[in-house]
Amino acid sequence: xxxxxxxxxxxxxxxxxxxxxxxxxxxxxxxxxxxxxxxxxxxxxxxxxxxxxxxxxxxxxxxxxxxxxxxxxxxxxxxxxxxxxxxxxxxxxxxxxxxxxxxxxxxxxxxxxxxxxxxxxxxxxxxxxxxxxxxxxxxxxxxxxxxxxxxxxxxxxxxxxxxxxxxxxxxxxxxxxxxxxxxxxxxxxxxxxxxxxxxxxxxxxxxxxxxxxxxxxxxxxxxxxxxxxxxxxxxxxxxxxxxxxxxxxxxxxxxxxxxxxxxxxxxxxxxxxxxxxxxxxxxxxxxxxxxxxxxxxxxxxxxxxxxxxxxxxxxxxxxxxxxxxxxxxxxxxxxxxxxxxxxxxxxxxxxxxxxxxxxxxxxxxxxxxxxxxxxxxxxxxxxxxxxxxxxxxxxxxxxxxxxxxxxxxxxxxxxxxxxxxxxxx
Numbered sequence: 001x002x003x004x005x006x007x008x009x010x011x012x013x014x015x016x017x018x019x020x021x022x023x024x025x026x027x028x029x030x031x032x033x034x035x036x037x038x039x040x041x042x043x044x045x046x047x048x049x050x051x052x053x054x055x056x057x058x059x060x061x062x063x064x065x066x067x068x069x070x071x072x073x074x075x076x077x078x079x080x081x082x083x084x085x086x087x088x089x090x091x092x093x094x095x096x097x098x099x100x101x102x103x104x105x106x107x108x109x110x111x112x113x114x115x116x117x118x119x120x121x122x123x124x125x126x127x128x129x130x131x132x133x134x135x136x137x138x139x140x141x142x143x144x145x146x147x148x149x150x151x152x153x154x155x156x157x158x159x160x161x162x163x164x165x166x167x168x169x170x171x172x173x174x175x176x177x178x179x180x181x182x183x184x185x186x187x188x189x190x191x192x193x194x195x196x197x198x199x200x201x202x203x204x205x206x207x208x209x210x211x212x213x214x215x216x217x218x219x220x221x222x223x224x225x226x227x228x229x230x231x232x233x234x235x236x237x238x239x240x241x242x243x244x245x246x247x248x249x250x251x252x253x254x255x256x257x258x259x260x261x262x263x264x265x266x267x268x269x270x271x272x273x274x275x276x277x278x279x280x281x282x283x284x285x286x287x288x289x290x291x292x293x294x295x296x297x298x299x300x301x302x303x304x305x306x307x308x309x310x311x312x313x314x315x316x317x318x319x320x321x322x323x324x325x326x327x328x329x330x331x332x333x334x335x336x337x338x339x340x341x342x343x344x345x346x347x348x349x350x351x352x353x354x355x356x357x358x359x360x361x362x363x364x365x366x367x368x369x370x371x372x373x374x375x376x377x378x379x380x381x382x383x384x385x386x387x388x389x390x391x392x393x394x395x396x397x398x399x400x401x402x403x404x405x406x407x408x409x410x411x412x413x414x415x416x417x418x419x420x421x422x423x424x425x
Contacts, residue, residue, distance in 0.1 A: 018207030019136040022085065023145055025202050026129045027152050029089055032198055033096055033122035034155030036191045037069050038062070040116060041156070041250040042163040042268055043184040045257075050184075051109055055254075059380035062250040063373050065116045069123015070369035077127035077362030084209025085132025086202070089125065093199035096122035100188040100195065104181055119188075123369060126150070127362040134350065134357040135210055140290070142350045147286020147343035153242075154279035156249040160268035163187050168265075231360055233406055234348050235367035237298065240305065240403045241341035243371020244396050245278050250376050251392065252331070259389050260324050270328055278335035278342075285343030294344040294351070295411065301341035302404035308334040309400060312393035 040047075040062040048058045080088045099118035106112045129149050137145040170186040181189060252274060256267035289297050308330045315322035315330075322330070345368075346361065353360040379392040 019133075019145075021205060021207055022136045023133055023148060025206050026085065026089060026132055027149050029093055029198050029202055030125050030129050030149060030152030031155040031158070032191070032194055033092065033125040034152055035158035036096055036100055036119060036155075036188075036195065037065060037123040038156045038246065038249050039119075039159040039163065039187060039191065040065055041253055041271075042159045042264070043167070043187050044250075045253065045264055046167065046184040047112065051112070053109060055384070056380055057109060058254070059251075059376050061112060061116050063376050064113055065120035066123065066246055066250075066369060066373040066376070068117045068120030070120075070366050070373055072121070072124045073127040073366035073369060074359065074362035076124040077131045077357075077365070078359060080128040080131035081135070085128060085135070086206045086209050088128045089132065089206075090199050090203045092121065092125050092128060093195045093202065097192040097195035097199070100192040103188045104185045126369070127365045130346065130361045130365065131357060134361070139350050139354060143286035143290035143343065143347045144283055145286070146346045146350075147282040147284070147289075150282040150286075150342055150346065151279050153245070153282065153342070154275060156246075156279065157272040157275040159187065160253065160272045160275065164265040164268055166190065230352060230410075231363060232367075233410060234345055234360075235364045236403050236406065237341070238345045238364050238368030239371035240396075240400050241301065241338045241345060242365075242368040243375055244399070245335075245338050245342070246369065246372025247375035247379060247392070248331075249275055250372075251379055255389060255392075256324075260327075270324075273328060274331045274335040276335070277332060278338040281336060281339030282343040285340035286347060288340065289344045289347035294347040295407075297340055297344035297347075298407055301337045301344065302400055302407065304337040305334060305341075305400045306397065306404065308337070309393045309397040313390055313397050315390055315393075 044058055044061050047053070047061065053061070076088060076092070096119060099115065099121060102118060103112070103115040106115050129152075130146060133145050133149050134142060166186050167184055170180070170182045172182045175182070180186065249271065252271040253264065253267040256262045256270055257264065260267075262270070285297060311320065312322070312327070312330050312334075314320055315327060345364065349361050349364065350357055375392075375395070378395060382395065383389060383391045
């Protein structure tokens with residue numbers, strides 16, 4: 001028994017010493033990989049001009065990257081639990097760097113699709129990082145820790161802030177006799193170098209992985225919680241606050257250009273005003289969820305999103321005719337709600353499934369990210385069918401309404417069950 005106590009104390013000391021390093025290293029790596037994952041929202045626009053792509057082909061380019069960053073999230077979360085986050089993150093960084101380099105050599109739309117799909121592997125870093133950080137932090141601090149890690153979503157703004165300037169700065173013929181390519185190709189090459197450097201730093205600086213009790217469980221035991229309806233309800237919430245965030249990060253620059261006739265640089269900067277609150281407020285959302293619980297946070301999130309998406313859906317020329325300032329303000333407020341909501345959803349996971357964070361967190365992340373694959377395509381097809389640029393916000397209004405109704409129904413059912421237990425006791 002003394003040996004077990006000593007072993008537990010040693011693990012606790014290792015956690016206390018290494019948790020901070022795991023958090024900041026994983027957050028930096030996740031921010032960079034998130035930037036690579038969604039870079040087609042910016043570089044896709046000059047690619048569309050160079051290759052003569054239709055709007056639907058443009059939508060598919062970003063969508064296939066999101067798809068590959070979604071479908072493996074469950075398994076990368078489990079891998080991180082079994083093999084350790086340090087190993088999994090380093091492998092993801094190197095695979096993403098190699099895929100980013102491959103884009104430079106694409107010469108056809110088919111080649112672009114393949115390369116975009118490959119680079120999408122970066123998106124799976126989220127579930128790996130959730131499992132990695134959850135292993136190092138006690139449950140009482142997981143809301144803030146996972147929220148801080150999730151703030152790496154701000155990587156979506158990196159390309160939007162620096163991509164247009166880099167594209168303009170590097171001559172079309174490239175640098176060093178063409179060794180460093182010019183135009184939009186300069187962006188993925190810069191990311192490949194950055195990811196490789198981060199991989200080396202993470203491998204050298206991150207603490208050795210912990211040996212977790214959960215790593216010894218069978219695959220069937222790890223996947224058993226996925227049978228519960230609650231897991232799928234949390235996944236729908238995450239489609240609203242994260243899947244729609246990914247979709248808008250990809251499509252807002254084009255929306256600004258088409259609706260308000262802005263330059264690529266201006267459209268990208270205004271999109272960053274949505275990305276910043278939707279990403280950087282995740283730690284605050286985690287802290288608030290730690291204090292008052294995720295349920296109360298989600299009530300506020302869904303109420304705010306219903307209001308903003310309803311106004312945005314009716315904000316076109318046939319409705320409110322919103323100018324660029326009120327439109328951007330409403331999108332900013334929606335981003336605030338999404339930032340708080342993303343952290344709240346992931347506060348639910350350790351509360352209800354403390355021993356199954358990798359599997360449940362992986363599935364919630366996978367389905368939320370799959371929303372980021374489906375929604376841009378749905379936005380594109382419905383906008384073309386309706387002829388209205390604001391159609392995406394009508395879709396989001398409906399999706400938010402369904403999620404809010406399911407949340408409220410679940411709360412009423414829980415309260416009714418509690419009352420029945422008290423009445424019979």
